[in-house]
Each structure stands twice: as C-alpha cells, then as structure tokens.
Amino acid sequence: MSAVTEPAAAPPKRADRPDSIRLLLNNKMAAGGFIILVLMVLVALIAPLLPLADPNATAPANRLLRPMSEGHLLGTDALGRDILSRIIWGLRVSLAVGISATLISAFFGSLIGLTAGYVGGRTDTIMMRGIDMVMAFPYILLALAIVAVLGPGLINALYAIAIVNIPFFARNIRGVTLGLSRREFVDSARMSGKSHTRILFTEILPNVMPVIVITMSTTVGWMILETAGLSFLGLGAQPPQADLGSMLGDGRRVLFNAPHVAIVPGIVIFLLVMSINLFGDGVRDVLDPRLKSGALTRPVARTAVERPPGEPMPAADDNAVLDVKGLKTEFHLGRTVHKAVGGVDLKLGQTECLGIVGESGSGKSVTAMSIMGLVPTPPGRITGGAIRLKGEDLLAASDARIRQLRGGAVSHVFQDPLATLHPLFTVGHQIMEAVRTHQPVGHAEARKKARDLLELVRIPNPEQRLDSYPHELSGGMRQRVSIAMALANDAELLIADEPTTALDVTVQAQILVLMNKLRHEKQASILFITHDFGVVSALCDRIAVMYAGRIVETGPTEQILADPAHPYTRKLIDCVPVLGEPERRLDAIQGLPPSVADLPSGCAFAPRCPRAQEPCLAGDVALEPIAEGRAARCLFPLAGERGNA
Amino acid sequence: MTAPLIEMDNVERVFGGGRTLFGRQLPAVHAVQQVSLGVRPGETLGVVGESGCGKSTLARMVAGLDRPTGGVIRFKGEDLAAAAKNDFNALARQIQYVFQDPVSSLNPRKTIRAILEAPLIHLLGLKRAARRERLAELMDAVNLRAEFLDRYPHEFSGGQAQRIGIARALAASPELIVLDEPVSALDVSVQAQVLNLLDDLKDRYGLTYVFISHDLSVVESVSDRVAVMYFGRIAEIGPAMEIFARPLHHYTSLLLDSAPVPGKAVAVPEGESGELPDPYNPPPGCAFAARCPAADDTCRKERPPIDVARGTRDHFAACFHPPQSAGRDGG
Numbered sequence: 001m002s003a004v005t006e007p008a009a010a011p012p013k014r015a016d017r018p019d020s021i022r023l024l025l026n027n028k029m030a031a032g033g034f035i036i037l038v039l040m041v042l043v044a045l046i047a048p049l050l051p052l053a054d055p056n057a058t059a060p061a062n063r064l065l066r067p068m069s070e071g072h073l074l075g076t077d078a079l080g081r082d083i084l085s086r087i088i089w090g091l092r093v094s095l096a097v098g099i100s101a102t103l104i105s106a107f108f109g110s111l112i113g114l115t116a117g118y119v120g121g122r123t124d125t126i127m128m129r130g131i132d133m134v135m136a137f138p139y140i141l142l143a144l145a146i147v148a149v150l151g152p153g154l155i156n157a158l159y160a161i162a163i164v165n166i167p168f169f170a171r172n173i174r175g176v177t178l179g180l181s182r183r184e185f186v187d188s189a190r191m192s193g194k195s196h197t198r199i200l201f202t203e204i205l206p207n208v209m210p211v212i213v214i215t216m217s218t219t220v221g222w223m224i225l226e227t228a229g230l231s232f233l234g235l236g237a238q239p240p241q242a243d244l245g246s247m248l249g250d251g252r253r254v255l256f257n258a259p260h261v262a263i264v265p266g267i268v269i270f271l272l273v274m275s276i277n278l279f280g281d282g283v284r285d286v287l288d289p290r291l292k293s294g295a296l297t298r299p300v301a302r303t304a305v306e307r308p309p310g311e312p313m314p315a316a317d318d319n320a321v322l323d324v325k326g327l328k329t330e331f332h333l334g335r336t337v338h339k340a341v342g343g344v345d346l347k348l349g350q351t352e353c354l355g356i357v358g359e360s361g362s363g364k365s366v367t368a369m370s371i372m373g374l375v376p377t378p379p380g381r382i383t384g385g386a387i388r389l390k391g392e393d394l395l396a397a398s399d400a401r402i403r404q405l406r407g408g409a410v411s412h413v414f415q416d417p418l419a420t421l422h423p424l425f426t427v428g429h430q431i432m433e434a435v436r437t438h439q440p441v442g443h444a445e446a447r448k449k450a451r452d453l454l455e456l457v458r459i460p461n462p463e464q465r466l467d468s469y470p471h472e473l474s475g476g477m478r479q480r481v482s483i484a485m486a487l488a489n490d491a492e493l494l495i496a497d498e499p500t501t502a503l504d505v506t507v508q509a510q511i512l513v514l515m516n517k518l519r520h521e522k523q524a525s526i527l528f529i530t531h532d533f534g535v536v537s538a539l540c541d542r543i544a545v546m547y548a549g550r551i552v553e554t555g556p557t558e559q560i561l562a563d564p565a566h567p568y569t570r571k572l573i574d575c576v577p578v579l580g581e582p583e584r585r586l587d588a589i590q591g592l593p594p595s596v597a598d599l600p601s602g603c604a605f606a607p608r609c610p611r612a613q614e615p616c617l618a619g620d621v622a623l624e625p626i627a628e629g630r631a632a633r634c635l636f637p638l639a640g641e642r643g644n645a
Numbered sequence: 646m647t648a649p650l651i652e653m654d655n656v657e658r659v660f661g662g663g664r665t666l667f668g669r670q671l672p673a674v675h676a677v678q679q680v681s682l683g684v685r686p687g688e689t690l691g692v693v694g695e696s697g698c699g700k701s702t703l704a705r706m707v708a709g710l711d712r713p714t715g716g717v718i719r720f721k722g723e724d725l726a727a728a729a730k731n732d733f734n735a736l737a738r739q740i741q742y743v744f745q746d747p748v749s750s751l752n753p754r755k756t757i758r759a760i761l762e763a764p765l766i767h768l769l770g771l772k773r774a775a776r777r778e779r780l781a782e783l784m785d786a787v788n789l790r791a792e793f794l795d796r797y798p799h800e801f802s803g804g805q806a807q808r809i810g811i812a813r814a815l816a817a818s819p820e821l822i823v824l825d826e827p828v829s830a831l832d833v834s835v836q837a838q839v840l841n842l843l844d845d846l847k848d849r850y851g852l853t854y855v856f857i858s859h860d861l862s863v864v865e866s867v868s869d870r871v872a873v874m875y876f877g878r879i880a881e882i883g884p885a886m887e888i889f890a891r892p893l894h895h896y897t898s899l900l901l902d903s904a905p906v907p908g909k910a911v912a913v914p915e916g917e918s919g920e921l922p923d924p925y926n927p928p929p930g931c932a933f934a935a936r937c938p939a940a941d942d943t944c945r946k947e948r949p950p951i952d953v954a955r956g957t958r959d960h961f962a963a964c965f966h967p968p969q970s971a972g973r974d975g976g
Contacts (some may be wrong), residue, residue, distance in 0.1 A: 189752070578862055
C-alpha cells in the first residue's frame with residue numbers, strides 16, 4: 001500500500017506511527033520484563049552502596065538460618081554467610097559475565113557473519129564450515145572442554161560461553177548480510193567509489209545492526225543460564241566468590257534440611273532470565289521489520305464495516321451485476337486517517353468489462369478489495385456506502401455468506417501469480433481445492449474439472465500440467481492458472497487487479513486476448529484495475545479514472561481515449577509515450593498527487609491543473625453527467641476540445 | 646563517423662558452469678552470447694527485450710559491475726574489464742549507472758546528503774566547500790530543492806528517489822550513463838517527468854546513454870538506435886526509426902504487435918505460447934524458431950548470424966526470413 005505520497009511543496013511528514021519505545025511499552029509482557037530487569041540491574045549496580053553484610057564473611061554459629069530471621073532477611077547459607085548480600089553481589093557477577101560474553105560473541109560472530117555474507121564464494125564456504133564444526137559439538141561439552149583447557153575460573157567460563165555462542169551470531173548475521181549485499185544500494189555505493197571494506201562497514205553494517213541487537217537481546221538470558229550452569233558444576237566462579245550458579249550448587253548439598261539456600265538463587269535466576277527474555281522478545285517485535293509492518297496486529301477475516309447509523313441506504317440498481325454506491329474506505333494509522341476511497345460509485349452490467357485506471361495511491365486497488373471485504377482490518381475500515389451484488393447488500397451480509405461468495409460468484413486475479421499460488425502444492429491440487437470448496441464433487445470429478453479449466457485457459461498438455469508445481473511454470477502460465485482458479489466456480493464477477501503488470505509484453509497480450517474471450521464464453525463481468533491506458537483499450541468497454549480516492553471521469557473507453565473531459569485524464573493519456581509517435585514531447589504532470597490523509601478542499605487535482613480557476617479550490621466538485629453514459633468531476637471540462645493525440 | 650565510445654566484440658557472459666569437487670560438470674546458463682555492438686558518443690542506445698533476455702547483465706558489464714566471460718568490451722579503445730579491475734574508481738568517473746528500483750538503490754539509513762557526497766569524496770576527492778557547491782548544483786540539475794538533502798530515502802516518492810539516483814550518477818560528471826529500466830518502477834505521470842529530465846540532462850551535459858527497458862514505447866521515445874535482445878543474443882539492431890517502422894526480425898514484429906496502444910485492440914496469434922527455450926538446453930538453431938511464423942528447417946538447425954538480414958545503413962537482424970513488412974503506420 002503506497003497510499004501516502006507527500007506533496008512536493010509541504011515538508012514531508014514523518015510517518016505518524018507510534019515510535020519504537022512506545023510500541024515496546026504497549027506490549028505488557030515486555031514492559032513487565034523491562035521493569036523487573038531495570039530493578040535488578042539497578043540493585044546490582046548500587047550493591048557497594050547498600051547497607052549489606054560482607055557476602056564472604058562466614059559465621060559458623062549462624063549457619064542455615066531461615067529467611068526473615070534477625071539481621072538476615074533471606075537467611076544464611078551453610079557457612080553462615082548472608083544470602084541477601086550474596087544474591088545481590090552474585091547478581092552483579094552473573095549480569096557482568098552474561099553481558100560481556102554476549103558482547104564478545106556478538107562482536108566476533110557479527111564480524112564473521114558480515115565478512116562471509118559479503119565476500120561470498122570460497123571465503124564464505126570456509127568460514128561457515130568452520131562455524132558448522134563448532135556447532136557440531138554439544139555446546140555444554142564444548143564449554144567444558146574449553147574450561148578444561150583454560151582451567152576453571154569465572155573469566156575462562158566467560159570465554160568458553162562467548163566462543164560457544166559465536167556460531168549463533170555468525171549464522172544469523174551472514175543470512176541478513178547475504179540478502180543485503182545483493183541489493184542495489186550496494187552496487188550504487190560501488191559506483192560512488194566506495195571500497196568493499198567501506199561498503200561493508202558504512203553501508204551494510206547500519207542495516208544489519210537491528211538484527212545484531214535482536215540477537216543479543218535474545219541471547220543474554222541464555223548466556224546467564226550457561227554461566228550459572230558452569231558455575232553450578234564448579235567450573236565458573238570459584239569460592240568464596242558469589243555467583244548465582246555457584247550458590248545454587250552450594251544449596252544443593254543442603255537441599256533437604258535448608259531448601260531456601262537453593263530456592264532463593266533459583267528464583268532469582270528464573271526472574272532474571274525470564275525478564276530478559278520477555279524484554280528481548282519485545283525488542284525483537286519492535287525492531288523486526290517483518291513484524292513491524294503490522295503482522296502482529298493480526299487482521300481479521302473481513303474488513304470492518306462502520307457505516308454511520310441513520311445514513312440513508314442509496315437506492316439499488318436492479319439490472320447491475322455489481323452496484324457500488326458512495327463507497328468510503330479509510331485507514332487509521334496512529335492519529336491520521338487516510339481516506340483511500342472517498343465515495344466511489346461503480347456499476348457493472350452482465351459480461352461488461354469496466355476498467356479502473358489510476359496511479360498508485362489513487363485508491364483503485366482498495367476499491368476493488370473493499371468489495372469482498374479484503375482490506376485488512378486493522379487499519380482499514382469501510383465507513384460508508386453500499387456494495388450490492390445482484391441486489392444483495394454485501395456490506396450487510398454474514399461472514400458465512402461472504403466466504404461462500406469469495407472464490408464462488410466473485411473471484412480475484414492478482415498481480416503476482418507466484419505470490420498467490422501456494423509453492424508447495426501442485427497447480428492441480430490448488431484448482432481442485434478451489435472447486436471442492438464450493439461444489440460437492442469427488443476427487444476424480446474435481447480432477448476432471450481442473451483439467452477442463454486448464455484447457456479453457458489454453459494451457460498445453462493440461463493433463464501433465466495438473467501435476468506441475470507453480471515454480472515449474474512460466475509467469476504467463478502461472479497467471480493462466482490463477483485465471484483458471486478464478487473461473488473454477490462459474491464466477492459472475494471477476495476482479496482482476498493489475499493481472500498483466502508483472503508479465504512480459506508478448507505474454508500480456510495473450511492474457512488480455514484470453515480474458516476477453518473467456519468473459520464472453522463464461523458470461524462473466526470483469527472489474528479490471530490497471531494503470532495502463534493501452535491495456536484498458538484492449539479489453540474494457542467502459543473506464544473509470546480515479547484520482548486521490550475518487551472517480552474523476554467515467555464513460556465508454558473509445559470516447560474517453562479520443563476525447564477526455566477531465567484535465568487529469570487528458571494529462572494522463574498525454575504523458576505516456578505512444579508506440580509509433582517517438583517525436584512527441586511528453587507532457588508531464590507537474591507535482592505529485594495529494595496525500596489522501598490531507599486532501600485539499602475543492603478539486604483534488606486543482607493544484608496541478610492548468611485549467612484550475614478560483615471556483616475549483618472553493619468547494620467539493622460533484623461528478624456531473626456530461627453526455628450519454630459519461631460523467632466528469634470537473635467544473636471546466638474539456639469536452640470537444642481535441643488535443644494532439 | 647566518430648569512434649565508438651563503447652565497443653563490444655563477441656561479448657559472452659556465462660553463469661554457473663565450472664566443475665564440482667568431483668569433476669562433475671555443473672549446469673551453465675548463457676546470459677549473454679555473441680553480442681557485438683558499438684555506442685557512439687552522444688547517442689542513446691536503447692536495449693529492449695523481455696525478462697531473461699540478458700539486457701540487465703549487458704548493462705552491468707558496460708558499467709564494469711560484472712565481467713564478460715568471453716569476448717571483449719572496449720571503452721575508448723581500452724579493455725573495460727581490465728580497467729575495472731585495475732582502478733574501478735577511474736572507470737566510475739566516466740561511466741555511471743542508474744538503477745531500476747529507485748528506493749532500494751538508496752541506502753535506507755543514509756541521508757540524501759551522505760548518498761550524494763559519497764561520489765564527490767571517493768571519486769573526485771572534493772573538499773568540503775567544493776562539495777557543498779556541487780551538491781547545490783546537482784540538486785538544481787534534477788529539479789529538487791536543496792532542503793531535501795538532510796532527509797532519508799523513505800521520505801521520498803518513487804519519482805523523487807529516482808531523481809536522487811540520477812543526481813548520484815551525475816555527481817562525478819561521467820561521459821556515459823547506463824540506465825537500467827530507470828522508469829519502469831514509476832507511475833506514468835512521474836515517468837514522463839523523469840524521461841524529460843533525462844532528455845534535458847543529456848543535452849546540457851553532452852551525455853551518452855545506454856537505456857535498458859522492456860517498454861517499447863519508452864525506448865522508442867528516447868533512443869537514437871535500438872538493439873532488440875532475445876534469449877541472450879541480439880535479434881535486431883539499427884536506427885530506432887527504422888526498427889519500429891520496418892522490423893527485420895519476427896520477434897520485433899511480435900513485440901510491436903503485442904504492445905498495448907490506447908485505442909487499439911490487441912491482435913496476437915492464438916497459438917503463441919510465449920515460452921522461452923530451456924536456458925540449460927538451448928536449441929541449436931534460432932532461439933525464436935519455436936514461436937516464429939516463418940520458421941523452417943534451416944532456422945531450427947542453423948543459428949542465423951546477426952547480419953544475415955540487412956535493411957538500410959546500419960540496420961541488421963539475425964533472421965533468415967525477415968518479415969516483408971511494407972512499413973508500419975504510427976500508432
């Protein structure tokens with residue numbers, strides 16, 4: 001969705017989305033983890049200032065005191081040392097070791113990952129096979145072996161844990177780097193004269209940084225546990241130094257007569273690691289671009305409809321297959337409201353093909369998606385109007401009815417067939433699924449229907465093709481399969497959203513010819529969305545031109561192409577180079593379309609329009625009929641003045 | 646006639662190939678094969694073809710971002726691949742590249758100033774004051790206001806981002822700019838702005854363009870000469886006017902018939918499959934033979950040399966049976 005385009009004059013506003021910290025604190029689990037973590041870190045930091053007993057002072061007379069006893073809030077251990085004091089000092093040690101081990105392995109792991117991912121080839125193979133070898137050992141055994149070589153001690157345990165975790169960083173970072181180093185901005189930096197080393201550290205590293213931070217935040221907790229594990233085994237902190245793991249190990253010996261000696265450090269380890277993990281997950285959710293783009297918001301199965309109560313229902317039109325009246329669809333992002341569709345009327349008769357033409361952000365796709373409730377909610381919602389399919393109000397229909405209609409009477413063909421076909425199932429399987437969802441037929445009959453459908457869309461050798469996977473077909477063949485699926489249940493309305501934009505020009509021509517034939521054979525109406533006037537004239541009977549969420553002109557294809565009434569339509573036709581007219585200077589439209597979050601009062605095109613006058617800016621301009629079957633949203637239409645086309 | 650700026654002689658680029666550790670031959674794809682052409686100073690050479698025809702690989706080789714595995718590309722008479730290896734930056738001062746996707750060719754974490762300053766620092770070694778002056782000049786050249794310099798790429802629309810990409814390419818005052826589908830990611834109204842800008846810049850700075858595109862009408866409107874590529878080879882090359890008026894290759898004719906033109910119904914042969922040959926197992930003869938209405942046994946067995954069909958002047962096509970079109974009317 002690129003519905004937001006800033007006007008050239010106004011300073012571009014930064015996207016009005018909640019910032020990272022607010023997002024993080026909105027996540028209650030992460031915020032809870034964060035608070036506990038901050039408290040623990042604070043206590044650990046100010047330990048020397050706190051009025052604590054000496055953690056290493058033994059007092060055999062006071063051994064194994066219970067918690068809440070006089071002077072020892074958490075009791076004492078087998079040597080009579082104050083547990084509270086030891087816990088806080090031990091927390092300090094555990095945190096220091098966990099964090100420094102994370103930093104060390106993040107540094108070396110990222111360095112290896114960056115180098116391997118960027119250089120690629122043999123260097124990558126050698127480095128990553130080395131990493132694989134480290135990973136082939138069970139980590140605790142490897143850590144034990146390293147400590148065995150270096151000798152027990154907290155610092156050696158730290159090294160061991162850092163080394164053991166390097167592969168984790170290296171593999172994560174390498175994957176991301178590999179993707180980034182094939183991006184165009186790397187070539188662009190190369191053409192700017194930057195050396196490879198400079199590209200790696202000034203171009204790629206800033207983009208990898210979030211991944212490093214995410215990996216670190218999810219590793220710290222694990223590292224603290226591993227340190228505790230080594231200390232528990234007696235290989236980490238050496239007596240008398242306190243450390244959460246060694247305290248747990250000490251407590252084990254007196255577990256039955258004084259369980260608190262083991263339980264208290266156990267609880268602290270649990271709280272610490274739990275809080276770090278909750279916080280780390282929160283950080284990941286905020287920083288991960290895939291999750292940031294709204295995947296966490298979990299859109300519902302159907303666009304929310306919030307028509308203002310009491311608004312009169314627009315009258316129905318009887319003989320139309322699809323009748324859209326005053327449709328309004330909005331997106332609520334943060335505090336801004338994007339009026340992606342601001343009152344659109346469409347009418348589509350039997351076997352008619354209506355082309356919706358517009359630039360990106362004009363609301364043409366959102367209009368099409370609103371019909372079957374495919375606009376994701378949140379953030380989208382339909383806030384007004386009526387959509388009727390053969391007289392039935394789709395906005396008032398039940399979810400079950402919509403499910404029945406989707407892929408049945410109304411079906412979609414999207415732009416990218418590789419993204420809409422499931423890569424793991426054969427095309428036959430997918431067509432059969434589409435058939436059997438709507439029709440009570442058996443396996444054999446469904447297969448026969450699928451074969452017939454492939455034949456209908458002129459795929460050679462349909463019987464063999466049924467067992468092909470999508471990646472085995474070319475782009476044009478895949479789009480034919482999508483069309484076959486859309487026609488599987490005798491669709492009355494086919495919504496085709498830029499179905500040929502991703503295809504090569506010779507393939508596009510075939511698909512257009514095919515669609516034109518099929519709509520007559522199958523008696524289907526087509527709502528065809530595109531940005532290309534050439535494509536429109538190949539297929540559509542009528543056109544609706546959209547600009548900033550509204551239809552600015554509508555009428556029969558030939559008439560609009562030959563004699564557009566709205567200045568925007570005229571400009572849009574003139575700015576496209578036409579084959580066979582190379583000498584024509586392209587008449588570019590100055591400026592940019594307005595943002596649908598901040599529409600000007602009056603005609604939305606007025607700021608870019610050469611014919612704009614005072615009244616154009618004053619108030620809303622209505623879509624007025626200008627001739628039989630034609631209408632334009634313009635106070636000074638161009639009717640009759642033929643241009644140079 | 647002046648000496649060509651770029652001269653390609655039997656250029657070939659093979660991906661894959663080689664052998665495994667155990668000596669087994671790995672499959673190879675010939676992305677570009679036997680391409681010979683010249684780019685003259687001051688002209689725009691359009692390269693047109695569908696996806697997978699090798700046009701982007703060709704573009705990357707011209708800019709020194711990729712090396713041919715066979716044949717030689719000469720820039721001002723010197724081997725370009727060797728020059729790129731010796732001193733890439735020296736070559737980048739003379740040949741620049743504009744990328745297809747304007748947004749992904751700008752690093753999302755750098756300001757426009759940092760992006761545009763990079764070539765000034767690393768290619769030209771300009772001092773701070775000289776850089777400031779040149780930045781203002783560049784932004785002016787691409788019709789962007791100087792206050793945009795401290796913004797980040799995501800704050801720009803596609804057309805503005807592409808103008809920044811063009812400004813970056815212009816920064817080092819190159820002689821040749823390779824434009825790899827510079828407008829295909831843009832909206833039509835913005836596409837015209839960028840095409841007009843490219844046209845103005847060419848006149849103002851005396852640039853030479855290699856313009857790669859899949860869009861025939863765009864190529865026709867910008868190019869002096871056009872090379873049509875199919876399946877890694879040049880199918881037809883010649884002056885733009887002639888190619889579009891009197892194509893000498895059936896593939897060019899098919900492209901012209903398939904292009905959607907406002908007010909024209911699309912007419913393509915029903916049986917046309919649009920399938921490319923298997924790149925791992927290329928046919929021995931003409932790669933287009935399976936889709937060609939005029940193909941005969943010769944076409945399927947022998948590969949037509951590039952100059953087997955000749956039009957006027959420097960108009961050639963690799964076709965044994967060139968279409969006998971009497972000339973086409975515009976649009």
